[in-house]
Amino acid sequence: MEIVAALICDAATVREGLLNVLGAGIARLWRPQLPAPLSIDFATLISCPQEQIGRPHEIEVRITDPSGNAAAVAMGAFKMERAQRLEDGEAQALPLVLSFKAVATKEFGRHRLTATIDHDPATTKELDFWVLHRDELKIPPL
Numbered sequence: 462m463e464i465v466a467a468l469i470c471d472a473a474t475v476r477e478g479l480l481n482v483l484g485a486g487i488a489r490l491w492r493p494q495l496p497a498p499l500s501i502d503f504a505t506l507i508s509c510p511q512e513q514i515g516r517p518h519e520i521e522v523r524i525t526d527p528s529g530n531a532a533a534v535a536m537g538a539f540k541m542e543r544a545q546r547l548e549d550g551e552a553q554a555l556p557l558v559l560s561f562k563a564v565a566t567k568e569f570g571r572h573r574l575t576a577t578i579d580h581d582p583a584t585t586k587e588l589d590f591w592v593l594h595r596d597e598l599k600i601p602p603l
Contacts, residue, residue, distance in 0.1 A: 462508070462509055462581070464505055464506070464508075464576060464584060464586045465507070465554075466480070467503070467504075467505050467576055468482060468485040468486065468503070468504045468588075469485070469486070469487040469488075469502075469590055470483060470484050470486070470502050471483050471485075471487070472484065473558040475556045475558055478556065479556065480504055480558070485504065488590050489591050490591070490593070492566075492592055493595045495566065495592075497592075498562065498563060498565050499561050499562070499564045499566055499592075501590075502558055502559070502560050502561065502562065503558070503560075504556070504557075504558050505520075505556070505557050506554055507555045508553075508555075509555055511551070514542070517538060518538070518539050518578060519538055519539075519578070520559075520576060520577070520578050521580070522534070522535045522559050522574065522575070523535075523575045523576075524564065524572055524573070524574050524575075525573050526566055526567065526570075527572065528568060533561055535559045535561070539557065568592070569592050569593060569594055570591065571589055571591050572589070572591070572592060573588070573589050573590075574588045
C-alpha cells in the first residue's frame with residue numbers, strides 16, 4: 462500500500478474512480494484573525510497491490526498546529542474491490558478525499574498534515590502548510 466499523491470487543495474471530489482482536484486498545492490493560508498477555519502480538502506491517490514485488494518484498510522489524517530497539538534484527526538476505512546481486469550504486477554488506484562473545511566486553527570505558523578495507512582509508518586506522507594496573517598501578504602500598490 463502506498464500513497465502516490467497527497468495534495469492540500471481548495472476542493473476535491475471523486476467521480477467514477479477519478480480524482481478531481483481544484484486549487485491544489487496549497488502551502489499558505491491567509492487569515493485576517495484567529496480562530497479561523499482552514500477551509501481545505503485533502504486529496505490522495507492510494508496504490509493498492511493486488512494481494513491487498515478485498516481486505517479492509519484504514520487511513521488516518523492528522524493536522525498538527527505549530528505547538529504540536531492535534532487541530533484535527535480524521536479516520537477513514539476503505540476496502541478496494543478488484544477492477545474488472547488487472548495485468549500481472551499492476552496495482553489498483555484508489556482516490557480518496559477528506560474535508561477539513563470546518564476545522565479551525567487557533568495559531569499562526571507552520572501546520573503539518575500527516576497521512577498514514579494501516580498505522581504503517583512506511584506509508585506516511587507529510588505536508589507542511591503555513592497559516593499567516595493577511596497583513597503579512599505584501600502586495601505592491603498599483
